[in-house]
Amino acid sequence: MTDLRTFAEALLRFDTTGGDEAAAQAWFRERLYDLGFETYEWTADADQLAEHPSFPDDPADIDVADRPSVGGVLEFGDPEAGKTLVLNGHVDVVPVERDLWSSDPFEPTWIEDGENLRARGAADMKSGLTACVFAALALRKEHDEHESLDGRVVVESVVGEEEGGIGAAAAALDNPYPFERDAALVAEPTNLRVVTATEGSVMKRLHLTGRSAHAATRWVGESVLPHFETVRHAFEELEQERGESVSHPLYNEFPIPWPVVFGTVQAGSWASTVPAELTAEVRIGVAPGETVDEVETQFEERLAEVVADSEWLSARPPKFERFSVQFEAGETAPDESVVAALRGGMREAGLDDTDPRGATYGADSRHYVAAGIPTVLFGPGTIEQAHYPDETVRWSDVERARETITASARRYLSAK
Template sequence: MTDFETEQGDELRAFTERLCSFDTTGGNEGPAQEWLADRLSEMGFETYEWTADAERLAEHPSFPDDPVAIEHTEASADGPTLVERPSVAGVLEFGDPDDGQTLVLNGHMDVVPVARESWDTDPFEPTWEGDDLTARGAVDMKSGLASCVFAAKHLHENAEGRNLDGRLVVESVVGEEEGGLGAAAAALSNPYPFERDAAIVAEPTDLTPVVAVEGTVMKRLRITGRSAHAATRWRGESVHPHFEAIRRAFFELEAERSESVTHPLYDEFPIPWPIVVGTVEAGTWSSSVPATLTAEMRLGVAPGETVDEVEAMYEERLAEVVEESEWLRDHPPTFERFSIQFESAETDPDEPIVGALQSAMDGEGLDTTLRGETYGADSRHYVAAGIPTALFGPGTIEQAHFPNETVHWPDVVTAGTVLTETARTFLD
């Protein structure tokens, strides 16, 4: 195999810059996807396109039951509809493609919104400082997507005489930050006229192999008290003490689960299955006893657990708090799901794609120790469809969703090299 950086480096760099120049927040992936599809065709890929169907996704456990809520998620409430948000893919064939394996290299085109006042540069004008590229999406995950494209291209251009059979599929999906709209659609209804044997999702794993991702359940808690004038506070019933009792009970459960729910890939995390109370809104006036409170929270789900199981644990703990309070017994709080749910996912370390990835990493002197992560990813959709999937890509999760999001360019080149060799081994 010829040197990846020598043959692909300059074009990969320009390609990544162009990807990062597209503002793909709020469901606006369309122009970038059109550009990508054209570029894939120019490179010799056979291209495919699909869109998610809200009615079909409403039957999926990760998504709301209401198709309207899926069609216009919080991230794209005023943006394009699903039919205006295509996922695209390019396919390259090797030898006798039906006699070999098919490997999917997956990335997502959407990025999270930007707080421009927190950035030192325009987030959609890629900026270089030495070997570091700064732009929204540089880490999460347009550089990873670009490395997938050029790994497939590089292997195809240098495949002569290598007796490779099979296919490489490079996917650019939409709505990953909204629960995996494009990936879920591809998992539910195969957009290709062939089966898929394995996948790699090029999330920013800091060039480490990830085979397990955590799930999450999103819950909204509502508590009702009784309002009163501040001057006669004792006549009211503040929601704050009740919320604090519930919050304390939930974090006690989190601590218990950290001890009782174990997984060898999560021993390094001080809180392996974290909960976060992300928003709390209470009261209506500074001079009134607060009579309403709404809190939205994320509950961690370990690999091997289901969203339903973890949800039931927290609902049981809430019931215990309610039972201890006369007020809450008479005015029971509600605790309902909202937004998108993430099931956990895990791929067996003995799967051939994991071995191929580790072998390629070893060739580059990288640490091949398998890891789990406390975030969710599109890998869960493919694993649920019976497609063994690993995560591997450039950049660190600490830079994802962060102001001045920056990727170290040599890591992108290394990712491309590793993905090329992984694909070669898997198709051999």
């Protein structure tokens, strides 16, 4: 039988960037079938997702073609008499900058005497997905020996998480299974800690207009750069104000709980010309309990104040529009039974730090929470390794995650 390492290595060899998940998903579904899972497959409907607040309004902007998500089900005892727990992971990965890697990012490489595994997706999050598969198998082995459980475990490999959660959103909106789901665990890289709240974000594109002029007579032009700096500083001030006024007990540890980042800035057309056009893209954090619309309005109002104070901008109002995907925040109450089961499973596996935490990133958990399915995040690896050159995961953490998820699933299905 395939072991944990071999399975992870095989999954990591698939380049699943840019919507190219189909081959990996076909392999994953076949492996699940071979391992005794009943398998399901679904593909998102772009028209349906276009009605969802996370996604662009135009279905043509949502890439769903040839992007199946896969679920595998193991049933225990009388499944209708017990609960159903979903173990979820995403198979897609972000692009790589190969020149920054020490080895082929899609050839799993064991380093430091086999203590760490390096590959794109090692942390985010194919190792966590692998841990879910083998946790379900370990639980089946326990049940076969003791006949002690009723219920189901579902292992999901979904697509497009990095693009707003295409596969998970589809599963949340239109249940692909002939049974209800009671709770979910998403195996994102949480460094083996409990995460019950994830931050949202709103993506906005800012366009400012100045007036070009020859560099030799720049005083007759109007550089767009000082106006951008005014807007940027105004947004940084609002970020600080929100950090002080918007509180959440799980986010006190973060120096900037609701970050604002101008991720791209493009300005000017020629070194000898005063820059007259600027386009910047900004990611704005949304706290649990807030909505994307509410936070978007705050930044639109702050921009309006900057414009009102500038004769130039008042005559040439900036464009400030949404683009890409939006992430609503998601939160599960710490007293939910799936959280209690996970914390108990962690203690059983020798993990002492079981206090619930918040994360400043978004995750597919929010889609299940919105569908009324309590969801918790727990997995091997750290978010610092996600999207990073030479992405690595400590293998002992993957093994500990498998052990913990097994214990947690047993506790969840056993609880009455």
